[in-house]
Amino acid sequence: MDHPSPGPGPRFTLRQLELFVAAAEQGSFTRAAQQLFVTPNAVAQAVGELEGILGVTLAVRRRARGLTLTPAGTRLLEGARALLRQATDLGLSVGEGAGxxxxxxxxxxxxxxxxxxxxxxxxxxxxxxxxxxxxxxxxxxxxxxxxxxxxxxxxxxxxxxxxxxxxxxxxxxTARPWVVLPRPHRLAGERAVDLRDLADDPLVLFDLPPSGRNTLELLRRRGVRPRIAHRTTDFELVHSLVGRGMGYGIQLQRSVVEVSREGRPLAILPITPEPEAExxxxxxxxxxxxxxxxxxxxxxxxxxxxxx
CATH class of the missing domain: 3.40.190.10 (Periplasmic binding protein-like II)
Incomplete structure (x- = not known):
């Protein structure tokens, strides 16, 4: 039985795409070659062959800046990643079978x-x-x-x-916000804390997006304009600064151990009225x-x- 011949289209290989993706992500033929254990010339040749097959310039080579993708190269990068991933998944799924x-x-x-x-x-x-x-x-x-x-x-x-x-x-x-206080704080013995009672206290803001924005929005809804003493994207630093009495914090998880990395005791309390869960x-x-x-x-x- 005769099989239909393949239709017209680009004749590139998965290996060429793999080398192109590595070059694009590394920004350099040399670094891509090191990653894939080939020579820089092999990477450059694969990219050049793809450009010849597709009839477009995929990257601009600058000695000082390395590779810069053209718009066509950016489009190919997105599609090549997806195609390579599908090829990997296909091989694994065939191997899985019903197992x-x-x-x-x-x-x-x-x-x-x-x-x-x-x-x-x-x-x-x-x-x-x-x-x-x-x-x-x-x-x-x-x-x-x-x-x-x-x-x-x-x-x-x-x-x-x-x-x-x-x-x-x-x-x-779902997770609800909690207030973090130093153990000696005047409110540390309460069952729950009204954020309005902290209006005059400094805030140590955990500012890893989107947490900082959400914390400020919660305070705004409670009518509190916080005095921000420090912003940090380090969760443990919030605890350390609060443990030293430099302000209060707000977090979306209750810590199992209520102590800072420095060993200073903390009080982690629910907020009242209870905020909406995330x-x-x-x-x-x-x-x-x-x-x-x-x-x-x-x-x-x-x-x-x-x-x-």
Missing amino acids: EPSGPVAVGFYSTLAPTLAPELWERLAERHPDVELSVVEGTTDELVDQLHAGRLDLLIAYEVALPPGLAVRPLF PVVVAWAGQVPLTSRAGAVVALARECLPAR
């Missing part, structure tokens, strides 16, 4: 959620699906979303409040179907993380 899910799954965690959620997920995954290789990335919501769209993450776990539209989202649990979700690119291994991670996260 257990296997292969890599990259999960991004909002930075303050990672220390308490990632270890639990990692341990449960090793027990339930030992052939799934979990890797964890931490960052702000915007950073994680960018990596998700670039194909470097399969999933992200973050507060829903700052996620853009177009993502597929599944709820995990959903924590697992999300992925809505236009990209989940692989079976990523789906297994989603199912396990929804099973074990809400119970924390």
Whole structure:
């Protein structure tokens, strides 16, 4: 039986795309070659061949600045990442067959959620699906979303409040804000704290996006114009400064141990009236179907993380 000949179209290879992606991400033929254990000439040749096949200039080479992608190169980079990922997924899915899910799954965690959620997920995954290789990335919501769209993450776990539209989202649990006070504070013995009673106290603002904006909005709704003593993106530094009496803090998770890294005692108390809870979700690119291994991670996260 005769097979139809392939239709017209570009005749590039996955290897050429892999070399191009590495060069684009590294900004240099030399660094891309080091990453993939080939020669710089091999990377340059692959990029040149792609340009010849596609009939466009993909990158501008400058000796001092390295590679700068053209608009056509930027479009190809996005598509090449997706195609390479699909090729990897295809090979893994054929290998899985009807058996257990296997292969890599990259999960991004909002930075303050990672220390308490990632270890639990990692341990449960090793027990339930030992052939799934979990890797964890931490960052702000915007950073994680960018990596998700670039194909470097399969999933992200973050507060829903700052996620853009177009993502597929599944709820995990909700978190409410808590006040962090030094133990000697006049309100440390209360069952709950009204934020208006802190109007004259300095605020140590945890300012890792979107937390800082959300904290200021909460205070605004309570009629409080905070006097910000310090801004930081370091969760532990908030505790250390509060422990030294330099202000109060607001956080969306209650710490298991109410003590700063320096060993100074803290009081972590609920807020009254009780603020609206913030959903924590697992999300992925809505236009990209989940692989079976990523789906297994989603199912396990929804099973074990809400119970924390």
